[in-house]
Amino acid sequence: xxxxxxxxxxxxxxxxxLCTALAACATAPSPPPPPDLFNDTSFAPPATPVEPQxxxxxxxxxxxxxxxxxxxxxxxxxxxxxxxxxLYNKAGLQLEYDAAMTRTAAQTFDERSGNCLSLVLMxxxxxxxxxxxxxxxxxxxxxxxxxxxxxYFVAGxxxxxxxxxxxxxxxxxxxxxxxxxxxLPPQDxxxxxxxxxxxxxxxxxxxNNRAAENMAAxxxxxxxxxxxxxIVQDPAFAGALNxxxxxxxxxGDLEPARRTLAYALERSPSNTVLLSNMAQALDSLGxxxxxxxxRRKLLALQPEPPFHFFSLGQLAMKNADxxxxxxxxxxxxxxxxxxxxxxxxxxxxxxxxxQLAQAGxxxxxxxxxxxxxxxxxxxxxxxxxLRAATH
Numbered sequence: 560x561x562x563x564x565x566x567x568x569x570x571x572x573x574x575x576x577l578c579t580a581l582a583a584c585a586t587a588p589s590p591p592p593p594p595d596l597f598n599d600t601s602f603a604p605p606a607t608p609v610e611p612q613x614x615x616x617x618x619x620x621x622x623x624x625x626x627x628x629x630x631x632x633x634x635x636x637x638x639x640x641x642x643x644x645x646l647y648n649k650a651g652l653q654l655e656y657d658a659a660m661t662r663t664a665a666q667t668f669d670e671r672s673g674n675c676l677s678l679v680l681m682x683x684x685x686x687x688x689x690x691x692x693x694x695x696x697x698x699x700x701x702x703x704x705x706x707x708x709x710x711y712f713v714a715g716x717x718x719x720x721x722x723x724x725x726x727x728x729x730x731x732x733x734x735x736x737x738x739x740x741x742x743l744p745p746q747d748x749x750x751x752x753x754x755x756x757x758x759x760x761x762x763x764x765x766x767n768n769r770a771a772e773n774m775a776a777x778x779x780x781x782x783x784x785x786x787x788x789x790i791v792q793d794p795a796f797a798g799a800l801n802x803x804x805x806x807x808x809x810x811g812d813l814e815p816a817r818r819t820l821a822y823a824l825e826r827s828p829s830n831t832v833l834l835s836n837m838a839q840a841l842d843s844l845g846x847x848x849x850x851x852x853x854r855r856k857l858l859a860l861q862p863e864p865p866f867h868f869f870s871l872g873q874l875a876m877k878n879a880d881x882x883x884x885x886x887x888x889x890x891x892x893x894x895x896x897x898x899x900x901x902x903x904x905x906x907x908x909x910x911x912x913x914q915l916a917q918a919g920x921x922x923x924x925x926x927x928x929x930x931x932x933x934x935x936x937x938x939x940x941x942x943x944x945l946r947a948a949t950h
Contacts, residue, residue: 615664616665658774786803
């Protein structure tokens with residue numbers, strides 16, 4: 560099993576690779592990465608060219624929307640409020656959250672859906688088309704885990720603040736000089752701690768997400784070029800360094816992978832994701848004693864990693880100990896109440912015990928917390944079948 564720590568909620572049982580996607584720091588410009596970090600000759604050219612600025616490219620449909628729809632909405636109110644209304648109101652863009660892939664601004668606009676980073680890219684592109692200032696923020700302490708096959712991903716959360724028009728005089732007082740745009744429910748914004756990040760970091764996050772998504776789909780070549788571009792965009796972004804190391808490791812480039820992860824650990828020595836992946840890289844190189852040192856440090860920092868109780872619950876299910884499985888799944892849910900798969904497995908444990916009402920409640924929660932259309936449809940179908948069986 561592989562642990563990929565990414566970006567935007569998860570791990571254990573087998574060795575994992577982790578791949579970061581969203582967490583980042585806003586710091587002074589960092590030096591470029593060492594020349595031996597990349598091993599381009601080991602990878603074929605990308606099938607699809609990696610063009611970072613396409614993330615913010617504005618389509619004709621977006622320009623038309625700003626020129627007509629938002630201009631109409633802006634009459635009698637400031638432009639920041641007009642854009643916010645277009646994003647939030649049912650009569651506006653009617654956006655849906657969908658974490659299936661990280662889309663560009665134009666793709667998000669066309670699909671009317673995306674994950675939090677996609678929605679930020681689209682909003683920023685529209686705001687800049689309107690001539691508004693944009694400031695990006697990462698939300699501290701908002702990491703969440705998910706998984707795809709044998710890879711585990713951790714994701715952070717980003718939002719943005721709309722400022723005044725770039726050429727606007729600042730002499731007149733404006734109560735709405737800045738406006739926060741966040742796609743979480745308002746109650747989830749209480750007490751948020753944020754840090755401003757640069758547009759270069761936002762682009763690195765986008766590229767790193769695409770690298771992780773391509774890796775999950777089995778396309779290591781395209782993944783490599785996305786991860787490489789992410790590091791070039793922001794050499795201080797540890798998530799992209801970690802992703803590159805995993806890609807190299809899975810590609811069989813063991814020593815380059817070790818170098819990449821070692822370089823990242825020099826900058827983030829207590830990063831549990833990097834420690835876990837470095838241990839696996841050292842094991843692959845036959846350096847078991849060094850790998851064990853990494854694992855001891857990891858255990859001291861994180862004795863019960865994400866997905867720990869979930870993995871034990873799955874083992875209990877395999878052994879037909881459904882009562883123990885319920886207990887373990889509940890412990891994992893207590894740590895992350897919003898991950899859909901935890902509720903789905905708890906529903907299965909309840910169903911095996913004949914507690915169909917509780918199973919239905921958990922399936923409903925799995926459906927409500929699903930982050931892709933396919934997962935939502937899957938849980939909805941299972942819930943419908945369960946309800947039909949109980950009537």
